[in-house]
Amino acid sequence: MSKNLLDCYGFCGIMNAAVRQHGSAAKLARALGVDEQALRDTRSLKSLDDAVVKALGFMRVLRYPSLTDAKTIASKKQIQEKLTNFVRECGSQRAAAARMGIDEKLLSKIQNADRGFGAVLSFLGYGKPLNYFYPLARNENHG
The missing domain is CATH 1.10.260 (434 Repressor (Amino-terminal Domain))
Known part of the structure; x- marks a missing residue:
């Protein structure tokens, strides 16, 4: 399992690529069906919203x-x-x-x-x- 783990930098890279692909954080949030502010907070690592993490195809682990x-x-x-x-x-x-x-x-x-x-x-x-x-x-x- 540890070989597949991404640190915060890797996760943010994937998230930023998804934002670019959709054109904006707001559009990505709508596409994923998640709260826009939760997505923005997760993107900046201010707080990690597990619904956003899951919608992007990941599970957060300590x-x-x-x-x-x-x-x-x-x-x-x-x-x-x-x-x-x-x-x-x-x-x-x-x-x-x-x-x-x-x-x-x-x-x-x-x-x-x-x-x-x-x-x-x-x-x-x-x-x-x-x-x-x-x-x-x-x-x-x-x-």
Whole structure:
């Protein structure tokens, strides 16, 4: 899957080409059946509207960049697996939380997907999540 991922620059390139092809952002928004302002905000990366992203044939996914290798990005599943393995190596959630310097309850919520990874990302060697775009199969979008 990661070979097919586009970063924000690649996605914007595709979006800008679609705008040029249609003649304007307003015409593209009408052609896709999406809100014009949402399309403009997505195009400028002010905010990413998932309906616009999907109408262009993509799905937005988060990936976590490695702090030690700029070319390596991890999925949510990979972060979860690394966290689970760390807890297992420590012998308990309590011991793992103490080594990370966070509250045991917080670690429990992170492991149960009730909280995001923010508190443990740097400890696990990853940075804040970045947006990437995965192309959908033709029957999964409007195009």
